[in-house]
Amino acid sequence: MKKQLTKLFIALAITGASSALHAADTASATKTLSVYTTAKDSNLRLSQGENLTLQPAQQAPETDIAIFVNPQKQYQTFLGIGGAITDASAETYAKLSRTKKAEFLRAYYDKKDGIGYSLLRTTIHSSDFASRSHTYIKEGDKELKTFDIAPDKKHRIPMLQQAIKAAGGEITTYVSPWSAPAFMKDTNNMLQGGKLLPEYRDAWANYYVKFIQAYEKAGIPIWGLTLQNEPMAKQTWESMIYTADEERDFLKNHLGPTLKKAGMGDKKIIVWDHNRDLIVHRANTIMGDPEAAQYVWGIGFHWYETWAGGKPMYNNVAEVAKAYPNVNLLLTEATVEKFNAERYHYWPNAERYGDSIINDFNSGAVAWTDWNILLDHTGGPNHVGNFCFAPIHADTNGELIYTPTYYYLGHFSKFIRPEAKRVSAAASRSLLQVTSFINTDNTLATVVMNSNDTPINYRLYIGDQETKVTIPAHAMQTLVY
Secondary structure, eight states, rough: OOOHHHHHHHHHHHHHHHHHHHHHHHHOOOOEEEEEETTSSSOSSEEEEEEEEOOEEOOTTTTEEEEEEEEEEEEOOEEEEEOOOOOOHHHHHHTSSHHHHHHHHHHHOTTTTTTOOOEEEESSOOOOSSSOOOSOOOOOOOOOOTTOOOOHHTTHHHHHHHHHTTTTSSSSSEEEEEEOOGGGGGOOOOOOOOBBGHHHHHHHHHHHHHHHHHHHTTTOOOOOEEEETTOOOOOOBOOOOOOOHHHHIIIIIIIIIHHHHHTOOOEEEEEEEGGGGGHHHHHHHHTHHHHHHTTOOOEEEEEEEGGGOOOHHHHHHHHHHHTTSEEEEEEEOOOBBBBOOGGGGGGHHHHHHHHHHHHHTTTTTTEEEEEEBBOOOTSSOOTTOOBBBBBBEEEEEESEEHHHHHHHHHHHHHHHHTTOOOEEEEEESSSSSEEEEEEEEEEEEEEEEEOOOSSSHHHETTTTTTEEEESSEEEEEEOOO
């Protein structure tokens, strides 16, 4: 009997120790999730709240709102999020104090204390966002013998150099032209549209080469380029028209071969660079020609198709992604037009960004580039009065004004890093919008937007785990797991 009791005590001890170890293992395996929130009518701005604990998932009833994330189902590879350094941005930046310049660069490019921008766009000579129009050659110089980027050396190049340094010494940079020099066009005018004359196609292609060489000599590596900004828009500012056939032919017969001959075959060429409405036709025309398609890395698009009425055409982006899965899609420009200083903190502006970014990524985009990174208190400078908003403005005293848009952008750029993979994410109700990415370090960043007037409680499912979350009214959340 004594021996039996001894064996029983030993067995109980072993069982107890095993249970304790199991409990310890379970505790150590418990996953926590960090929540960062920006919300209207509050002081929450990318603010970290309390950590949430995930538990084994239970079936959600139909009455509950839920978001379902499946990290095992992965899609496109993320390139980056960023904004454009235009002449207007550079002119405004140049007027800031040294302290404010440092604050500005930290706000955009610091991965810890800022929002970690990883993408940058700039212009080939001038756009509307500058104090004046300019090119890099003397008018009539078809041979490009006078090519000189001197107009950019005063403000734009120094700002670009400092931005690259602030980003850690490198950032994916691409460039876009708004118009060829006046003499190369059938209108003899850089503004108001017009077309490139056939006899200048090679000269214009060589202009890109000269630009890239000059910028890289100035310490600004160029990753890629778009062929033409908004090739179907006759604007009051610098603009130039290409039909789909004309863009295809300029690419395959001039720009593509010229870059390759100059040893720049590795530069990423992006076509279209205009609104979502006509993207399908442009993609079909260029990608349907193997001679042109061989030079295409990606297809760029803007968000301004709503100028004609109607809603953003996200489905067109998704259609191109399905039709041409090996071509990269990226939003190359977006801004809120018609600047009004009374609307610096107008929340629908930020929600327009949130809606677009979520839908564009869910439609297959690999990157998203805002327009001007900084503007002044007028929404400029702009030499034709086309004043717009930026995420950050400088006021008349040289102080920086951070709009809600800055923080909404940060919910993506700070937590989703280059080479991340988009994963399956869906909401059970249209009240919430969601997209999700898994980074190379296996952190999962899920971005949720509530554009409604009331807070929403929802269940977040990640694989076979879940937790309960509350998102305030008119808010953006990033949940990091």
